[in-house]
Amino acid sequence: MTPLLRQLFDHTSSTFTYILGSNGEALIIDPVKENISQYLQLLAELNLSLKMVLDTHVHADHITGAGLLQKETGCEVGSSKESSACCGSFIFSDQEVLALGNTSIQCLFTPGHTDDSYCFYVTNPGWLFTGDTLFIRGTGRTDFQNGSAADLYDSLHNKILILPDQTTVFPGHDYKGMTSSSIAEEKNHNPRALIQEKNDFIHHMNNLKLADPKMMDVAVPANLKLGL
Amino acid sequence: MTPLLRQLFDHTSSTFTYILGSNGEALIIDPVKENISQYLQLLAELNLSLKMVLDTHVHADHITGAGLLQKETGCEVGSSKESSACCGSFIFSDQEVLALGNTSIQCLFTPGHTDDSYCFYVTNPGWLFTGDTLFIRGTGRTDFQNGSAADLYDSLHNKILILPDQTTVFPGHDYKGMTSSSIAEEKNHNPRALIQEKNDFIHHMNNLKLADPKMMDVAVPANLKLGL
Numbered sequence: 429m430t431p432l433l434r435q436l437f438d439h440t441s442s443t444f445t446y447i448l449g450s451n452g453e454a455l456i457i458d459p460v461k462e463n464i465s466q467y468l469q470l471l472a473e474l475n476l477s478l479k480m481v482l483d484t485h486v487h488a489d490h491i492t493g494a495g496l497l498q499k500e501t502g503c504e505v506g507s508s509k510e511s512s513a514c515c516g517s518f519i520f521s522d523q524e525v526l527a528l529g530n531t532s533i534q535c536l537f538t539p540g541h542t543d544d545s546y547c548f549y550v551t552n553p554g555w556l557f558t559g560d561t562l563f564i565r566g567t568g569r570t571d572f573q574n575g576s577a578a579d580l581y582d583s584l585h586n587k588i589l590i591l592p593d594q595t596t597v598f599p600g601h602d603y604k605g606m607t608s609s610s611i612a613e614e615k616n617h618n619p620r621a622l623i624q625e626k627n628d629f630i631h632h633m634n635n636l637k638l639a640d641p642k643m644m645d646v647a648v649p650a651n652l653k654l655g656l
Numbered sequence: 657m658t659p660l661l662r663q664l665f666d667h668t669s670s671t672f673t674y675i676l677g678s679n680g681e682a683l684i685i686d687p688v689k690e691n692i693s694q695y696l697q698l699l700a701e702l703n704l705s706l707k708m709v710l711d712t713h714v715h716a717d718h719i720t721g722a723g724l725l726q727k728e729t730g731c732e733v734g735s736s737k738e739s740s741a742c743c744g745s746f747i748f749s750d751q752e753v754l755a756l757g758n759t760s761i762q763c764l765f766t767p768g769h770t771d772d773s774y775c776f777y778v779t780n781p782g783w784l785f786t787g788d789t790l791f792i793r794g795t796g797r798t799d800f801q802n803g804s805a806a807d808l809y810d811s812l813h814n815k816i817l818i819l820p821d822q823t824t825v826f827p828g829h830d831y832k833g834m835t836s837s838s839i840a841e842e843k844n845h846n847p848r849a850l851i852q853e854k855n856d857f858i859h860h861m862n863n864l865k866l867a868d869p870k871m872m873d874v875a876v877p878a879n880l881k882l883g884l
Contacts, residue, residue, distance in 0.1 A: 437835065616701070
């Protein structure tokens with residue numbers, strides 16, 4: 429049976445948070461600290477018990493709700509093997525499969541935006557939660573938190589864009605009013621995915637000249653402690 | 657085969673626009689005039705030819721892109737039997753079923769927010785585009801454009817909330833970061849749907865004391881001419 433999916437948008441940071449539900453259990457991906465009462469109310473209304481929280485990476489633009497959700501509900505919090513964040517209740521690593529009700533979620537290590545970035549792949553029905561590794565017609569930046577344009581190129585071409593064409597892409601952010609895409613669309617129409625030569629991609633990413641996120645100096649240290 | 661669905665959000669008016677695709681043909685529901693180049697680019701990328709545009713009603717908070725899309729693509733524009741808008745290329749009425757590729761879209765007349773409000777129901781796989789008749793945990797207001805709280809009560813209880821529980825609700829607006837819901841959720845948790853007595857509902861709706869939408873004086877006259 430197809431798992432339940434709810435996509436929520438935080439207007440302040442343009443962050444998407446995802447609630448998945450299967451057989452009474454819920455997973456929240458990339459919760460925003462200010463919105464946890466909204467998530468808890470929705471979980472109650474949907475009759476779901478929060479089993480675990482995952483962040484796609486240590487965020488620089490908002491504070492994670494993982495720690496507060498753990499405090500409120502006693503849920504598990506996953507931290508990746510590569511993450512510097514403390515305080516998770518279990519560690520996951522590349523290719524590991526996590527169980528949620530009758531659903532399986534595969535963890536894909538996709539460094540580039542940061543050195544601890546993961547995508548989460550629900551093979552059935554084919555949903556990919558891409559965090560800041562892949563946006564709709566864009567990608568995350570690679571110029572802080574040990575980001576690496578070379579790693580992002582490899583993650584995109586060796587891990588993400590090889591997934592089935594019809595896989596639905598659910599990004600970690602969107603700034604233009606889009607909410608989902610597909611691997612086929614991104615492979616064929618994402619300007620950054622279309623850069624074929626690795627050196628060209630690195631040159632492009634290293635010359636974006638972006639300002640740091642407003643929240644960075646507060647968010648990164650907080651998120652290394654699950655936002656608490 | 658499940659039709660393609662893309663949900664787009666206009667940050668200025670908090671309007672959701674929907675693109676449906678089936679067998680190479682596309683339908684756009686509630687396009688926002690300022691965003692039509694985004695829609696046209698997405699249609700091209702998805703290899704879809706725009707067959708028709710539908711508005712759930714004559715909007716008061718944004719200008720429809722229907723007329724411009726018709727000009728640019730030669731697509732059809734539907735107007736409801738009850739609408740005062742001119743210039744549509746065909747008229748639809750309650751219970752009428754429209755064809756898009758291999759998909760059928762049923763038109764449900766749901767007056768209340770305005771006297772020309774419709775919902776569009778894709779029976780397979782069970783998607784309901786509710787416009788301003790039903791929001792996630794709310795409804796549209798009923799205090800202008802011949803709106804009627806009594807009619808909205810009847811539309812909700814006799815037309816909408818009787819649909820299958822698992823039907824996905826795609827609203828015309830959201831102001832809190834939600835993107836979809838279900839009939840079961842709204843039946844059980846929407847504060848306005850939970851008002852059982854019609855008189856109580858009318859009293860509630862008639863005492864909201866809301867300011868008029870900022871765009872109203874411009875949008876309504878423009879939308880009576882498909883936004884042109």
